[in-house]
Amino acid sequence: MRIGFVGLGVMGRPMARNLIAAGHDLSLYRDKGDLDGHQCGSAAEVAERSEVVILMLPDTPDVEGALFGVDGVDESLKPGTLVIDMSSISPSATKTFAKRIEEQGCDYLDAPVSGGEVGAVQATLTIMVGGRPEAFERARPIFEVLGKNITRIGDVGAGQTAKVANQIVVGLTIEAVAEALLFAEKAGADPAVVREALMGGFASSRILELHGERMVNQTYDPGFRIRLHRKDLSLAVQAAAELNLALPNTAATQQLMNAAIADGDGDLDHSALHKTLGRTLGRDRS
Structure with a gap:
């Protein structure tokens, strides 16, 4: 063609x-x-x-x-x-x-x-x-x-709707993996070993596999940049408002991405939400 x-x-x-x-x-x-x-x-x-x-x-x-x-x-x-x-x-x-x-x-x-x-x-x-x-x-x-x-x-628009749904799942799962690994670290467990254990259970996912490894190694080269994922979650929040629909965890993850961008991390991979959350523990993960 x-x-x-x-x-x-x-x-x-x-x-x-x-x-x-x-x-x-x-x-x-x-x-x-x-x-x-x-x-x-x-x-x-x-x-x-x-x-x-x-x-x-x-x-x-x-x-x-x-x-x-x-x-x-x-x-x-x-x-x-x-x-x-x-x-x-x-x-x-x-x-x-x-x-x-x-x-x-x-x-x-x-x-x-x-x-x-x-x-x-x-x-x-x-x-x-x-x-x-x-x-x-x-x-x-x-x-x-x-x-x-x-x-x-x-029909037209349904593809974009599906993509927004995809980005909700990906964004919230990245945030969940980041919380879990930071929790493990703060509690004194080795997050790398915890990740390996979780990979064999019901919590296993491609995000835990790929982005979890990035979080453990603190390697945040994109991948898919936080600023672009924030744009997708902004589309989700905007569409939800048009539908009179509450997406509370999507909105919270969008705000976390806002914080990452404010900290200068917008061009890092979206797995760097782990870094942003780490700051809430009073630790500098830069």
């Missing part, structure tokens, strides 16, 4: 590389020049050259700007183009964006991912998709290059 890719950061770059390796013809915007694709001067040029346009950007305003700003995707869309937003953004904004794109005779899918940089590099991402079934089937060959667990959740 002739695919346009807008957003070539930590996640987008390896995803684009995998699509190129699979034989797709890519048009790229804001690439550093080390990918084997056509270098474009704007998102509009990407859309002009492509039958499918993929966006992988940090936040809702970034997606809105790429789609509808000056030299945005919408300026050059041809009827029948498929736009796939693989960013993690607001579900309600996603529905608005999709309506505007569909009014131009195009299809729109929201398809946020989970799996981090490792999943992007290894093409093992979990992909949560919202949109029409026909558009989903058209995009399936692309998704199968990028990930392993690919699910159409429902």
